[in-house]
Amino acid sequence: MAATTSGAIKAYLEALAFGVPVFRDGPREGQDTPFIVVQEGLPAGLDTSGLGDFGDPDAEITIVETVVVDLVQRARVKTGARTTKVTERYGLAEAIGAALHGCTLPAHPAKVTAVRLQDIDRIPIKDNLVRHSITVHVHRVLLRSEVIPG
Numbered sequence: 793m794a795a796t797t798s799g800a801i802k803a804y805l806e807a808l809a810f811g812v813p814v815f816r817d818g819p820r821e822g823q824d825t826p827f828i829v830v831q832e833g834l835p836a837g838l839d840t841s842g843l844g845d846f847g848d849p850d851a852e853i854t855i856v857e858t859v860v861v862d863l864v865q866r867a868r869v870k871t872g873a874r875t876t877k878v879t880e881r882y883g884l885a886e887a888i889g890a891a892l893h894g895c896t897l898p899a900h901p902a903k904v905t906a907v908r909l910q911d912i913d914r915i916p917i918k919d920n921l922v923r924h925s926i927t928v929h930v931h932r933v934l935l936r937s938e939v940i941p942g
Contacts, residue, residue, distance in 0.1 A: 798816045804897055814830065817831065826864060827864055832859075857929070865881060888926055893907060893928070902932045904930060905933075913925045
């Protein structure tokens with residue numbers, strides 16, 4: 793079982809076997825592309841879509857947690873003096889977004905009712921790299937006790 797939402801998403805994506813390493817918060821030093829980074833510590837707010845009984849101390853409190861999954865890839869490689877070859881895996885970001893949308897993250901320590909895809913952005917970054925930023929909203933029960941990684 794994962795201790796955090798990013799850990800549960802990491803475990804879920806690794807199980808899907810896209811053939812791309814997945815990290816929390818950042819890749820290890822010297823990591824070659826492509827790789828996936830799950831951003832942790834993003835906003836979480838009360839899920840106001842459901843009705844709750846605020847007088848019941850045992851009632852479930854549900855939140856919506858924002859998570860960003862970044863796919864970093866090399867766009868192309870040089871094959872000659874004037875030629876390049878595309879190395880970017882087109883559609884991989886969409887496949888990751890589609891896989892996350894609607895899942896329930898079984899490794900999460902809290903009950904996850906849904907993961908909803910918010911958006912996918914493609915952002916060119918320096919040194920011929922591109923980043924696909926996949927934003928999802930995780931609808932889950934607020935934890936009532938600390939989770940100790942094991």
